[in-house]
Amino acid sequence: MRVETGEVTARLQDILAAHEGLEGPLLPILHAVQESFGYVPQDALPLIAANLNLSRAEVHGVMSFYHDFREQPQGRHVLKLCRAEACQSMGGDALAERVKHRLGIDWHQTTPDGAVTLEPVFCLGLCACAPAALVDGRVVGRVDETRLEALLTEVRA
């Protein structure tokens, strides 16, 4: 759900105040904004820029550089599947194709009912129990038939 401009301004004041005095505060601020809103509202950028004495373009440049920061809200659940080599060696590519097919979406997309967003991730450090996934921040290893079904049921809810 998108947040109104007035609400963004109000919450931003608190976030910016909480990060005063940090060295290199921009990434912590963007993380906090995303944590608070679920995404980084574009209305927030000029406020952050003014606070840090940066141009809006600089803040946009930073935000758009990093894969983690989103301009749009995500689905209720976020399923991240590892696409890196160790998971590939254990059938990760085929697993990803199955998930895409079952959910009817591609990478970076959200199901029409808003239930789940599918994101690729390059390594979760679970390379000795591949293929691996991250569901709403929870790690899942050795994603076989049974675990996949459980995951799909969970994220479709």
Next chain:
Amino acid sequence: MRIYVPGDAAAKALGADEVAEAIRAEADKRGVAIEVIRNGSRGMVWLEPLVEVQTGIGRVAFGMVQAADVASLFEAGWGEHKLALGLTEDLPWMKMQTRLTFARCGVIDPLCLEDYEAHGGFVGLHKAIAMAPEAIVQEVLDSGLRGRGGAGFPTGIKWKTVAGAAASQKYIVCNADEGDSGTFADRMIMEGDPFTLIEGMTIAGLAVGATRGYVYMRSEYPDAIRVMEQAVLIARDHGLLGPSVMGSGRAFDMEIRTGAGAYVCGEETSLLNSLEGKRGVVRAKPPLPALEGFLGKPTVVNNVISLASVPVIFEKGAAYYKDFGLGRSRGTIPLQIAGNVKHGGLFEVAFGMTLGDIVDNLAGGTATGRPVKAVQVGGPLGAYFPRALFNTQFCYEEFAGAEGLVGHAGLVVFDDTVDMLKQARFAMEFCAIESCGKCTPCRIGAVRGMETVDRIARGDAAAIPLLTDLCATMKAGSLCALGGFTPYPVMSALTHFPDDFAPLKEAAE
């Protein structure tokens, strides 16, 4: 009864949380008094969740425990059971290792300072506090420790440069942006023994005169971030961090920072830009970060394992540490055995094992039971090794001599179903996705590289010399290892597995 259930991410990914919950519930039901400790991982990931029970003769292990097994384990009194493995320390995987950096990992309660101290924690820091800064640097130089992040640069020389720089503020930055596939040593030590890293960074601070430190972590490691943040708070509460470290009168404090999903930020200059709140674009060197690093100040940038190896060097002495290893690769290296393997996990050992010994004996071959076709060593920028090169010894120089790299010591094993052309294409695709955009050969070359591999896949043999030429350009014309090393997996795939690059041509003949 004291029961250990790992809280390590790999164990959790295989059901450790559910097992811990089931153990508490079952103990309640039976009215048995137990204490559950969420330790780190012992590194035997294929056996996770590996539950251990404290007995009079030591800790007894039970492997691959699932919540459904818990009732029967209690029924058996945690003795004779189909999942019982015997004493943990007697398992071959444990006995064959030289655990220096990972000595405490999996043994102690990661966030218990008393446990940490009871197992040799802070012995190194106590010694370092009593030493002159120059002597601390000399000890690290004498240990022969080289950067475990991949570059293999002597840690002591880096420290010496920062120590010699005059500045109002200096920094210790820990590179915990462990993005290479097949590597998880940083994650494991941060989750299993976080105070080791804090102790190592503090010693680095004392050595070079830095009073502030940062750990730059990956957002993909939520569990490690949580443990490290708690560990820093505990350390600060106990006066281990702050204006007077252990009452020494010397200041050192640190903060945990989280990246935002950019692989290139594992490169030190890009990491520094990211830490400053900028785009993670690579900086040209010189100036070296040791002289102009974070916010333009002299900065030590070291990998997690380099810093986490410092306490044991001080605890046991540089000579002791240096005694392990081969040639110019001194000490131990935590091998991370991953991918399609029967026995995957972390194995800390002196440098010098052969690749074949690691893959065939330690890893026990593939999980699928099929023949091993290729092993990628050193992450997505590391070379693919065929069986013909399995006699290569695991050392910095030996791997460089075989046109490969040790990197962060991760090994990803593939069975004979792997298509090496596809792997070469993936290397280019990954480089294209993750390029910071600064160097043209990396930014554009990676995209052209994908297209060129696609041409080869369509049977266009004329594209092969073009790919070779492109790789030479990327290697020579990129500032950092992303563009510069992507040719390693591509060229090694092409050189060692030519059959995968000529399918259509062969079919036509």
